[in-house]
Amino acid sequence: MTAIGIYGSAGRMGRVITAIAEDEGATIAGGVDAGDDPAPLAAAADVLVDFSTPAAIESHLAAAVEAGTPIVIGTTGLTAAHHAAIDAAAARVAVLQTGNTSLGVTLLGILVRDAAARLGPEWDIEIAEMHHRHKVDAPSGTAILLGEAAAAGRETTLADTRVDGRAGLTGARSEGTIGFSSLRGGTVVGDHLVVFAGEGERIELGHRGEDRTIFARGAIKAALWLADKPAGRYQMAEVLGL
Template sequence: MIKIAVTGAAGRMGGRIITAIKEAEGLELAGAAERPGHAMVGQDAGLVAGCGPLGVNISDDLEQVLSGADVLIDFTFPEVTLKNLEICARLGCKMVIGSTGFTPDQREGVARLARKIPVVLAPNMSVGVNACFKLLKEAVQILGDGFDVEIVELHHNKKKDAPSGTAVRMGEVVADALGRDYNECAVFHREGMTGERTHEEIGMQTVRGGDIVGEHTVYFIGMGERIEITHRAMSRDMFARGSVRAAHWLDGKTPGLYDMQDVLGLK
């Protein structure tokens, strides 16, 4: 039985992860953490998640939460995630990270700490999205350099980072397959007399509103034809199931930084 701890246990994502752990075979919820002062601290994590009592109370002491855990699943924010990762590295607890919005320096910090413990870091835990990453690479290999590329992503109005980590990863996959540097060719804003679109740029467009879980479309636009690869998330359950799958996959792995392409055997 693999024992899992969850941060942000009283949030929407945390609740779906706790439910996914309860429904999965071979996994057990060992701990649930929230920030100090949260109203749900001390409550049964299963009741808060809506999946029934689990006998695990939400705590604001992460070290105590990790004392009986094999893996921590963390969907918080980069600054919080790095602090949690430092604790995991010190205690020898594996970690699955679904947080997005990391700066290059923060990603280097994750990679450094992953030398001590196995870590899965992915901008999107969905199996379908990771299949799209592979399809995008194959599409570029077929289409070559003859199509303009635009990426549009939509999310709910509470999302704090833009563009989404998934959209950025899609841009990186396409740019790498085309032999370009994503950081040099990504264009995030167009207004006024911008001049003609360059062939090398990859447009990154962001939409925020309502309760959209997540939608990403990559457009390959040629002369007289257009190809669209789209993924739409209907609920957070797919992210939760993917993170639980990653936690299970980490069992027996050596220290290092992995992603969902590793977990799904797509590399």
């Protein structure tokens, strides 16, 4: 079976992946956490899965490139510099980076992109998300993924349309913007709602994560799919054949 190495093995996602890997048709080559050398694991694994921290991404990418090992990156909170490093690594090895490994969220992103493409700019787009009290980044990586899908459907970029939160006298809503709002509390695994608000009608597309296993299962599926791919940057939609 394909041997998966986990960066961030002691975290929530790392522990779940370890627990279900065998049932999903994979084995675990080992795990690396903060302070550990990522290189030996990269050399031992058939494919790597990263659910660590943004600060560790570049060293993990370097280890993957050195060993020639494909890597799935599910870590969120990435900056433009991180994405540049991912692009550089993808010229040498297969890299799949996503804000959410859930297969359901992946399909939701396709639906959001298609809806945005078919509805005019007079339909306002707002994205709301809620996560557990321990989540450190906001908006969530999934919310950003959905925002990017909506922007792509409108043939623009999220950087040009994004509005984070609203407080005070902000004025009327600007046409064509994509708004975000974030809630944190309790043990919520992950709820996301994309609202298309038009004149006298509203379309709502959403996803509720009820168990962290859905993300682990999707990550393993992505890792198994990526293991034999040539160098390049891949997306979760490709894992589903979309």
